[in-house]
Structure formats: C-alpha cells, structure tokens
Amino acid sequence: MNPNPKSMLIVLGIPLVALTAGVLFLGGSTATIFSVPVLFVFVFALFPITSALMAIAWRLYDRDADYEEDSATAPSEATK
Amino acid sequence: MIVVTFVLVLLVALGLGIYSRRGAGKTTADFLVGGRKFGGILLFILVVGEVYSIGTVIGFPGGVYAEGAGFAIWFMGYILLGYPIGYFLLPLLWKVGRKHNAMTLPDIFRGHFNSRALELAAALVSVVFLIPWAQLQLTGLTVALNGLGLGFTPLVTVLVGVSIALIFVMLSGIRAPAYVSYVKDFALIFAIVVVAVFVLGQNTSIPKIMADANVGSAHTTIAAGRPMIHTVSTMLFQAVGFFMFPFVIQAILSSKSAKTVRKTQIGMPIYMLMYPFLMITAYFAISAVPGLKGPDTNLAFIEVARRLLPDWLVGVVAGGAALCAIVVLAASSLVIGTLVSRNVLTGVKEEKQKSLVRVIIAIYLAVSIVLTLVFPNLMGALINTSYYGITQLAVAVVLLIAGSRVRPSNIAAGLLAGAATAVGIYLSGADLGGLNIGVPSLAVNVAIVVIGRLVWPAKQASEAVWVRKKHRLTAQFSAVALDAADPKSSQPVPVSDNVLTHEV
Numbered sequence: 001m002n003p004n005p006k007s008m009l010i011v012l013g014i015p016l017v018a019l020t021a022g023v024l025f026l027g028g029s030t031a032t033i034f035s036v037p038v039l040f041v042f043v044f045a046l047f048p049i050t051s052a053l054m055a056i057a058w059r060l061y062d063r064d065a066d067y068e069e070d071s072a073t074a075p076s077e078a079t080k
Numbered sequence: 081m082i083v084v085t086f087v088l089v090l091l092v093a094l095g096l097g098i099y100s101r102r103g104a105g106k107t108t109a110d111f112l113v114g115g116r117k118f119g120g121i122l123l124f125i126l127v128v129g130e131v132y133s134i135g136t137v138i139g140f141p142g143g144v145y146a147e148g149a150g151f152a153i154w155f156m157g158y159i160l161l162g163y164p165i166g167y168f169l170l171p172l173l174w175k176v177g178r179k180h181n182a183m184t185l186p187d188i189f190r191g192h193f194n195s196r197a198l199e200l201a202a203a204l205v206s207v208v209f210l211i212p213w214a215q216l217q218l219t220g221l222t223v224a225l226n227g228l229g230l231g232f233t234p235l236v237t238v239l240v241g242v243s244i245a246l247i248f249v250m251l252s253g254i255r256a257p258a259y260v261s262y263v264k265d266f267a268l269i270f271a272i273v274v275v276a277v278f279v280l281g282q283n284t285s286i287p288k289i290m291a292d293a294n295v296g297s298a299h300t301t302i303a304a305g306r307p308m309i310h311t312v313s314t315m316l317f318q319a320v321g322f323f324m325f326p327f328v329i330q331a332i333l334s335s336k337s338a339k340t341v342r343k344t345q346i347g348m349p350i351y352m353l354m355y356p357f358l359m360i361t362a363y364f365a366i367s368a369v370p371g372l373k374g375p376d377t378n379l380a381f382i383e384v385a386r387r388l389l390p391d392w393l394v395g396v397v398a399g400g401a402a403l404c405a406i407v408v409l410a411a412s413s414l415v416i417g418t419l420v421s422r423n424v425l426t427g428v429k430e431e432k433q434k435s436l437v438r439v440i441i442a443i444y445l446a447v448s449i450v451l452t453l454v455f456p457n458l459m460g461a462l463i464n465t466s467y468y469g470i471t472q473l474a475v476a477v478v479l480l481i482a483g484s485r486v487r488p489s490n491i492a493a494g495l496l497a498g499a500a501t502a503v504g505i506y507l508s509g510a511d512l513g514g515l516n517i518g519v520p521s522l523a524v525n526v527a528i529v530v531i532g533r534l535v536w537p538a539k540q541a542s543e544a545v546w547v548r549k550k551h552r553l554t555a556q557f558s559a560v561a562l563d564a565a566d567p568k569s570s571q572p573v574p575v576s577d578n579v580l581t582h583e584v
Contacts, residue, residue, distance in 0.1 A: 001171050001172065001175060001338050002172075002546055002547065003168040003172075003546070007168075008168060011164045011167050011168070012164040012165065012167075012168065015160065015161060015164055016161060016164070019157055019160065019161060019315075020312065020315075020316070023153055023157065023302070023308075023311065023312060023315070024308070024312065027149070027150075027153070027301065027302035027304075027308055027311070028301050028302065028303065028304055028308075029301065030300075030301060032290070034286070035285075035286050035287035035290055036286065036290070037149070037290070037300045037301065039149060039153070039300075039301070039302070040149075040152075040300075040356075040359065043153065043156060043157070043160075044353070044355070044356050046160060046349075047160065047349045047350065047352045047353055047355075048349070048350060048353070050160060050163065050164065050349040051346060051347060051348070051349040051350045053164075054163070054164065054167055054345060054346040054349075055346050057167075058342075058343065058346055062342060063343075067171070067337065067338050067339045
C-alpha cells in the first residue's frame with residue numbers, strides 16, 4: 001500500500017515532467033501534425049500514455065504489493 | 081419534440097435512481113457512503129461521474145472559446161496529473177479513513193489528529209469553497225435548459241434543475257448518483273461525440289476549423305509570459321487539490337478495499353479521450369457562433385448543438401448535459417450536509433442527523449442559487465474559485481500521511497490563513513501577473529505551518545500513515561534506540577505500542 005519509489009517515478013514523475021515541459025516548450029509553437037497543433041497532439045497522447053504507465057507500474061510493483069500489510073490485524077511480520 | 085427527449089433522458093435517470101433505492105440500507109453509513117461496499121466498476125463510474133460534470137460538457141468549450149489553448153491545457157492538465165497523485169494518495173487515505181470509520185476528510189483529521197480545531201477548519205473551508213462548485217453546476221444547468229429554447233426565466237430554470245437534484249438525494253443518498261452515473265456517463269460521452277460528429281459532417285475540416293479558430297485572436301497557442309504563467313500554475317496547483325474534493329473523498333471511502341481504489345485509477349486517463357471531440361466543437365464554435373462575450377461564452381457548446389442538430393437530438397444532448405449537473409449537484413449537496421452535520425454541528429443524534437442533513441442541503445442550494453442569478457460567471461472561473469480553497473487542504477493531508485511535529489491547531493491556522501488569503505486576493509482583484517492566486521495562498525499556508533513547527537512544535541510527532549518498510553522491520557529496535565537517544569523522553573513507550581504505531 002505504501003508508495004513504491006520506482007512506481008512513483010513511472011506513474012507520477014514521467015507524466016508530471018513530460019506535461020509541464022511539453023506545455024512550456026510547445027505552448028507557443030504553431031507547428032501542426034495532421035493540422036492539429038503539436039501542443040494538443042502531445043497532450044492528447046499523454047492520456048493513454050499515463051494510463052499505460054500506471055498499468056506498467058501496477059503489474060511490476062503494485063499489483064502484488066501487500067495491501068493488508070499495514071492493517072492492525074497483521075502485526076506478526078514486524079515481530080519476526 | 082425537444083422537450084420530450086429531454087424529459088425522457090431525465091426520466092430514465094430518475095427511474096434508475098429510484099430502482100437503486102432497493103437494497104440501500106437504513107443506517108447513516110449506508111445513506112452517505114453506500115455502506116462501503118462499492119467495487120471497482122461502480123467506484124470508477126462514481127468518481128468519473130463526479131469529476132466530469134457540466135464543467136466539462138458546457139464549461140470547457142465555453143472556456144476555450146473565451147480564452148483559447150491556455151484554458152484547454154490547464155483544464156485537461158490538472159485532471160490528467162490528478163490521477164497519478166490519486167494512485168498513491170488514495171489507498172493511504174482509504175486506509176486511514178477506514179481506521180477511523182470516516183465519511184469525510186474532517187472525520188479523518190479528527191480521528192487521526194484528535195483535533196476539533198482542525199476538523200472544524202477543514203469542514204468550514206470545504207463547505208465554503210463548494211459553493212462555487214454548486215454555482216458551476218447551476219450555471220451549466222441554466223445553459224442546458226436554455227438550449228431547449230423554452231424561454232424560461234433563469235430563476236425558473238434553476239429551480240427546475242434543483243428540484244430534480246433534490247429528488248435524487250432524497251430517494252437514496254449516494255447510491256442514486258452512483259447508479260444514475262451509468263446513464264449520465266453514457267449521456268455525457270454521447271452528447272460530446274454526437275455534436276463533434278455533426279460539426280465534422282458540416283462542409284468543413286479540421287484544418288479549416290483550426291484556421292478559423294485563429295481569426296481575430298490566437299486560440300491554438302499559449303503566449304509566453306502572463307498566459308503561460310496562468311496555465312502552468314493553475315494546472316499544477318489544481319492537480320494538487322484534485323483529490324481533496326470532499327465528494328471524491330466520499331466516493332473513495334465508499335470503496336471496498338485499498339487495492340480497488342488504486343487499480344481504479346489506471347483506466348481514468350483513458351476516459352479523457354473525449355476531450356479531443358470537445359476541442360473540435362469548441363474551436364468550431366469560435367467561427368460558427370461568433371460574438372459571445374463574458375458569461376455568454378458558456379453558451380458555445382449548446383449553441384453549436386442548436387444550430388447543427390435536429391430538435392429531438394438537441395433535447396437528448398441538453399438532457400445529458402443537465403443530468404451531469406444534477407448528479408454532481410446531488411453529490412455535492414449530500415457531502416455538504418455530511419460535513420455540516422458530522423463535523424460542524426456535532427453531538428447530533430443518529431436519527432436527527434438524517435433530517436438535519438436535508439435542511440442544510442436546502443440552505444446550501446439556496447445560497448448557490450442566489451449567487452448564480454446575481455453574479456453570473458464564466459464556468460472555468462468558478463472551477464478556479466473552488467480550488468483556491470479546497471487545495472489548501474493538501475497541506476494537512478501531506479502532514480497526515482507523512483507524520484510531523486506540527487501541532488494540529490497550527491495546521492488548522494495555516495489552512496484558514498491560506499483560504500483567507502485566497503479570498504482576500506480574489507476580492508481585492510490584485511494582479512499577480514497571471515499566477516493562479518491559489519499559489520501564494522498555499523505559500524502562506526505552508527509558511528504558517530513551517531514557522532509553527534519551528535517556534536512551537538508538538539512534543540511528539542503525529543503518527544504517519546505512510547510508513548517505510550525498513551521502519552516496520554526494525555520498529556522495535558528503532559523505537560528503543562530513539563527513546564535512548566532522546567533525553568527529553570521521560571517515559572519509555574512500550575514496545576508493543578510502537579509496533580502498532582508503525583503498523584496501522
């Protein structure tokens with residue numbers, strides 16, 4: 001349940017940096033891809049990419065994480 | 081015909097609302113958080129149903145019409161960044177919420193910090209800054225109903241909408257919005273896609289729409305300086321506040337497990353793929369419905385629909401849009417009642433709580449109706465206004481998760497000061513060069529917390545919700561070591577307590 005650092009980098013770090021940098025660098029651009037402003041192409045692409053990043057982190061780190069580990073009913077692990 | 085299809089959409093939704101009453105329990109917990117039994121799909125629908133409101137269908141095209149790409153980017157950006165934050169934050173909030181049997185964020189604060197001051201401050205900020213949110217829904221509702229061309233006065237329009245929202249809440253609490261969300265989500269996507277399809281069916285093309293959108297003023301780029309500062313600061317600031325919204329917290333607490341809560345976030349950004357369709361309509365409106373100014377820019381979407389769609393379809397689209405507003409209005413009303421009855425007027429008996437909730441909802445709606453009618457505003461601005469205050473809760477949540485030696489009353493002071501700063505800057509109309517006024521307000525909030533921590537720290541750190549693994553494994557040893565190292569520690573804490581502290 002506690003955030004996994006690698007998972008945080010993938011799920012939060014990449015979209016945060018990509019979106020902020022993308023808006024700053026592409027915001028003033030008049031370039032287009034298939035006549036759509038490149039800024040919008042980039043941001044729209046980030047929607048499925050962000051989902052994909054979460055799915056990757058979920059499979060790699062978070063799906064099998066112990067979600068009961070912090071519950072009061074399982075103190076045995078810490079006392080091993 | 082336009083009215084028939086409009087009413088039909090609402091009737092289907094109402095039918096589902098009534099149907100959902102079956103199986104709803106009778107305790108307050110059932111009424112408010114659906115008995116904490118919601119699985120992944122229902123939770124997804126519920127959260128999506130409350131995140132994508134009329135602010136998306138009606139407000140987004142209106143904002144793009146008025147302010148161009150800068151508006152579109154902060155609007156989509158903060159939602160997109162909200163989900164990754166939620167992926168990590170929400171399971172922790174769920175955990176601590178469940179531990180304290182909480183239904184609201186102030187409940188969590190009371191349970192965790194044992195602080196009445198913080199509970200009250202958080203409830204107050206939540207309630208006050210949810211008023212613009214109701215205004216947002218009511219404004220959109222007025223636009224949707226005006227789209228029917230019935231010539232109702234704004235007052236009648238708003239009252240009709242509010243009545244329907246009230247019926248939903250009275251029938252079965254949060255379960256009504258949850259099930260109605262199925263119809264609403266479908267209606268929302270349908271409305272957005274169908275209008276975009278009709279736009280593309282015109283004698284036009286994407287290149288032409290884009291070119292026309294830039295006639296007069298640039299709508300497809302964000303100029304450096306002020307507009308860019310506004311866009312980026314708003315995007316980042318509101319992403320932080322995204323999951324501080326009381327009704328989203330309530331939806332999260334209604335879920336059955338922390339794992340469900342996290343997994344549900346994965347699909348959320350995919351849902352955002354409706355925005356390209358909305359962009360088409362928004363940019364098309366700039367050339368197709370020229371001349372809208374001020375709060376009238378809210379009409380951009382519905383005006384495009386009226387000009388292109390057959391009557392019966394306008395009714396369906398307006399009905400779908402209205403339903404979006406009603407679902408969120410219902411959810412907000414419910415959460416307002418919860419906050420006031422549980423966290424402000426405490427000591428109320430269980431039986432009385434339910435009826436009190438209803439009275440308070442009525443007051444909240446009345447205030448919102450008056451503000452909507454007297455101070456019409458751009459819908460995007462109403463979203464910003466809500467976030468100025470709601471985001472201030474994030475400081476308290478971070479301290480809750482991480483644990484700290486900041487006194488709860490100090491956290492409350494920071495929260496109130498942050499919210500008050502936002503209101504002050506807003507009312508003064510001060511110019512910050514484009515910077516979202518929530519940012520300096522948040523800085524005041526954080527500054528007060530930091531200064532308080534340095535000058536007047538709590539004797540003991542508050543318990544952290546987020547505990548690193550190495551702490552767990554070495555809990556006993558580190559607890560003993562800390563006690564030994566800290567000469568101020570007069571009373572050794574029993575080891576077993578420490579194990580629990582680090583485990584819960």
